[in-house]
Amino acid sequence: MDVKAIRGMSDILPGDVPKWRFVEETVRKVFGLYGFVELRTPVLERTELFLRGIGNETDVVEKQMYTFTDKSGSSLSLRPEATASVLRAVIEHGLLSEDPIRKIFSMGPMFRYERPQKGRYRQFHQINAERLGEGGPFSDAETLQMAYALASALGLKGLAMEVNSLGCETCREEFKKALQAYLSKQADRLCADCARRMATNPLRVLDCKVVSCKQAAEGAPVIEDYLCEECRDHYDQVLSYLKSFGVPYAKNPSLVRGLDYYTRTTFEITAKGLGSQNAIAGGGRYDNLVKVLGGPDAPGIGFAFGVERVILLLEERDAREEGCFVVAQGDERVKTAAVGLLSELRSAGIPAQAVPEKSFKAQMRRAGKSGYPFCAIIGQDELEKSLVTVKDLETSSQVQVPHTEAREKIRTLLKDRKGESR
Numbered sequence: 001m002d003v004k005a006i007r008g009m010s011d012i013l014p015g016d017v018p019k020w021r022f023v024e025e026t027v028r029k030v031f032g033l034y035g036f037v038e039l040r041t042p043v044l045e046r047t048e049l050f051l052r053g054i055g056n057e058t059d060v061v062e063k064q065m066y067t068f069t070d071k072s073g074s075s076l077s078l079r080p081e082a083t084a085s086v087l088r089a090v091i092e093h094g095l096l097s098e099d100p101i102r103k104i105f106s107m108g109p110m111f112r113y114e115r116p117q118k119g120r121y122r123q124f125h126q127i128n129a130e131r132l133g134e135g136g137p138f139s140d141a142e143t144l145q146m147a148y149a150l151a152s153a154l155g156l157k158g159l160a161m162e163v164n165s166l167g168c169e170t171c172r173e174e175f176k177k178a179l180q181a182y183l184s185k186q187a188d189r190l191c192a193d194c195a196r197r198m199a200t201n202p203l204r205v206l207d208c209k210v211v212s213c214k215q216a217a218e219g220a221p222v223i224e225d226y227l228c229e230e231c232r233d234h235y236d237q238v239l240s241y242l243k244s245f246g247v248p249y250a251k252n253p254s255l256v257r258g259l260d261y262y263t264r265t266t267f268e269i270t271a272k273g274l275g276s277q278n279a280i281a282g283g284g285r286y287d288n289l290v291k292v293l294g295g296p297d298a299p300g301i302g303f304a305f306g307v308e309r310v311i312l313l314l315e316e317r318d319a320r321e322e323g324c325f326v327v328a329q330g331d332e333r334v335k336t337a338a339v340g341l342l343s344e345l346r347s348a349g350i351p352a353q354a355v356p357e358k359s360f361k362a363q364m365r366r367a368g369k370s371g372y373p374f375c376a377i378i379g380q381d382e383l384e385k386s387l388v389t390v391k392d393l394e395t396s397s398q399v400q401v402p403h404t405e406a407r408e409k410i411r412t413l414l415k416d417r418k419g420e421s422r
């Protein structure tokens, strides 16, 4: 068959799954330390949710959404990110009226029609965290610290955290005016998108990847000089808490992020070794978004990691399975005993496989391919003496044990081996 997977959408093959599991288990462990609980939303939402949530004039909404009309005529979109969906679910189920503070994480596939390259895909996965109901600077710093703690727990090296403040509605208006005044003098250098967005959403120009736009933005005013007193105090306190937490960070006054919902603190974590797509995580505060989506006036802050980018940085992980291959060498009675052992092992929670109808040689070959460290052999001799030969497939050393004790022996061997590999 020559039907292939869609460009930019990858299969995750068994050899890579141990890395994915490691990431997912580490997320649950680290986020659990901070009181985050998991929430899962559908991958499809009404398109309107993203238009309202992310902003009409962002690349994500203008160019990257997978949008279609379903059979009833509704416009639906595959989620390009998780924040809008999580907030929709929180509002829909009244979670903030049950408890005004919520800490929620999610994991799953997101979809953006972007030009695929290393670290950039059309289906990619995010680990997403949202913290709702707390507006103080401590919650910003702790959220950023949690993101950094996850990256560290994953063993990622060469990390850099960049932080900025985008101010609130009031001070950003002042900044926008100054930015527009500056950009209007650079208009001939701006790409068509930026020329159009400049009047309504000039901050987007600062996030544009087109070289001439980047050059045009080089001498632009910086938001930090326009922060109102409250936003400045908030930002200073966030930075001071980050110092108390011992999180290394650098201020980046031109960090604006690609989505429109952010207010005050924004941040990104980059890692070395990824080329141009080096942001492994990004996020920030969004104090108006819950309300914009029809919920209570609750502040929020969150972030998302790109799992594929994290996976690219991880060392190979041991893909070997723990278990025992059962081999039968002899007549029907031997096979019956081997099938019996196979069931006993599984009932005891020990993974086991067998191909008793194949030749002894072929069975041993399968045992080697299984990735299990041990095999249990029952031959004519073993059957007569009610024994089982347990063979270490790495060292080829073997022991004989009474059939009745085989299960416990194998369990102990597997346990000892696990202890050693730690």
Ligand code: HAM
Residues within 6 Å of the ligand: 080, 081, 082, 083, 112, 114, 119, 120, 121, 122, 123, 124, 125, 126, 128, 129, 130, 258, 259, 279, 280, 281, 282, 283, 284, 301, 302, 303, 304, 305, 306, 307, 308, 309
């Ligand atoms: P974002 O910066 O658009 O933020 O995406 C977060 C992370 O997802 C990026 O840093 C990157 O690692 C990964 N990512 C994004 N697009 C792709 C892609 N096409 N291929 C592979 N990885 C990708 C958000 O999505 C916000 N919702 C984060 C957030 C949560 N802000 C507040 N709460």
